[in-house]
Amino acid sequence: MARDGGGSGRGGGSGRGEGRNDGRPQDPIDQLERSHRRLREVCDALTAGARDRDLEAVAEACAFFSRQVRRHEQDEELSLFPRLEVAEARETIERLRQEHRAHEALHERLERAISGKPARDDAGAWSEIETLGADIARAYREHIELEESTLFPLARRTLAEPALGEILAEMAARRDR
Numbered sequence: 001m002a003r004d005g006g007g008s009g010r011g012g013g014s015g016r017g018e019g020r021n022d023g024r025p026q027d028p029i030d031q032l033e034r035s036h037r038r039l040r041e042v043c044d045a046l047t048a049g050a051r052d053r054d055l056e057a058v059a060e061a062c063a064f065f066s067r068q069v070r071r072h073e074q075d076e077e078l079s080l081f082p083r084l085e086v087a088e089a090r091e092t093i094e095r096l097r098q099e100h101r102a103h104e105a106l107h108e109r110l111e112r113a114i115s116g117k118p119a120r121d122d123a124g125a126w127s128e129i130e131t132l133g134a135d136i137a138r139a140y141r142e143h144i145e146l147e148e149s150t151l152f153p154l155a156r157r158t159l160a161e162p163a164l165g166e167i168l169a170e171m172a173a174r175r176d177r
Contacts, residue, residue: 028167036144043137050133052122065107079170
């Protein structure tokens with residue numbers, strides 16, 4: 001079912017969440033894209049922190065992955081993907097789910113690598129951390145590109161207001177826990 005109202009639903013007249021003014025996007029796809037922008041920033045901080053042997057910066061990135069990224073992936077897998085189970089999206093959704101599992105494995109490896117709090121002069125440990133940081137950043141760049149070029153436009157074309165409102169409510173509920 002196509003959504004009425006032309007375009008991406010951004011800006012005035014969308015009817016979604018009118019009156020809410022808490023600074024969060026009022027369209028779930030916009031909110032997911034905003035999360036992607038933040039994820040790109042964290043990946044940049046991770047790669048810089050790994051390069052500079054800044055354990056605090058790397059640990060902050062790990063904390064972000066375990067909190068916000070996990071919740072973002074739940075938003076996609078529990079709220080968005082089930083509503084897009086149309087033939088043209090099935091292969092992409094399965095790939096994205098597999099990538100989510102691969103991201104989790106990378107996060108776990110990075111957490112293990114910093115768990116011993118390597119000294120700044122531990123070249124071997126920091127080489128591994130730097131490689132993992134680069135691998136994570138690359139994986140997320142590719143993942144975000146696929147979602148934003150394929151899945152999100154499909155969602156904007158096919159999901160009607162009731163489904164978008166439900167997704168947004170489910171996402172909000174995850175944040176209020």
